[in-house]
Amino acid sequence: MEWVDEGIVLGLRRHGESSAILTAFTRRHGRHTGLVRGATSKRLRGVLQPGNRLQLSWRGRLEEHLGHFEVELLDSHAAALMLDAGKLAALTSACALIDFSLPERETHPQLYETLNSLAIALDHEAWAETYVKWEIGLLAELGFGLDLSACAATGQTTDLVYVSPKTARAVSRQAGEPYRDKLLPLPGFLIGEGGADDLALASALKMTGYFLNRHVYTLHGRSLPDSRMRLLQRFLR
Structure with a gap:
């Protein structure tokens, strides 16, 4: 058995x-x-870094065997971000989330395209905002999408400031006020309102x-990757 892919x-x-x-x-x-x-x-140490895009030639006697890779570098995304700890943490975090979340050999072509696009976008000014939206897309791909379009309680589409941890749906300020201590804040930039400062x-x-832990990591007795925690700490300073 053998194949060539990127x-x-x-x-x-x-x-x-x-x-x-x-x-x-x-x-x-x-x-x-x-x-x-x-x-x-x-020769290969710099090539085999998380986030780099490679051409891969795989060979194995049987399809279910581990097999061997021959590799060729196509894009060195990791090197491009090496001087910015936050951007590099975002790239390695995205790779670690994919690695843990997906079963082996199950195809996700759209998710592959978004990961490749993210690796490129992280070298731009709005990289952090792009990364957060990528995580929301990952949750949707895994079957745990968020619905931030309207209030879960009233249906209104304005003044949405919370997210329900139970339903992953938006909640308006008025409807959520009595339960605000149990709800998650909804940053405005995720629904096209306000900027993406460090607090947001x-x-x-x-x-x-929260949703990645609830639906993916906690079920397997694990916590979010260290790179993901480092990324969060960057914006908590």
Whole structure:
């Protein structure tokens, strides 16, 4: 069995003295692992960084085997963000979320395109806002989408300031006031109102983090990736 595809590096773990097991999110073959020989070499160390886009050639005797990857660098997204700790944390966080959330070899072509677009967009000014919206898209892809279009209680489409942790739907100020301590704040920039300052970005990351924990991580006795926590801390300073 063999195939050629493009993919984004999600993670790497050592295997023996010089090899490693690469996990990549591929366009046509989903999240896929394979052995890379010489992964610790000077030539490949910079190539096999989370977020980099590669051309991958996979070979295995049977489809269900681990198999081997031959890799070629297409885009070095990680290097482009290396000088900005926040942007790099966003890239590695997105890769870690994909790595943990998706079953192996299940295709998600639209999600692949959004991850590739995110890796490019993180090198621009509004990178943090783009990242938060990407997490909302990830939740939707996993079947846990948020509905921020109208108040869950009244149906009104204005003055939406909360999100229900139970239904993941928006709640208006008036309807939510008696329960405000139990609701999540809804940053205005997510519904086209107001700017995305550090306070709003931290609030948005807390909100998406709540649903990622509830629907994905807590079920497996895990917590959000360290890179995701570092990203949140950047906006809490």
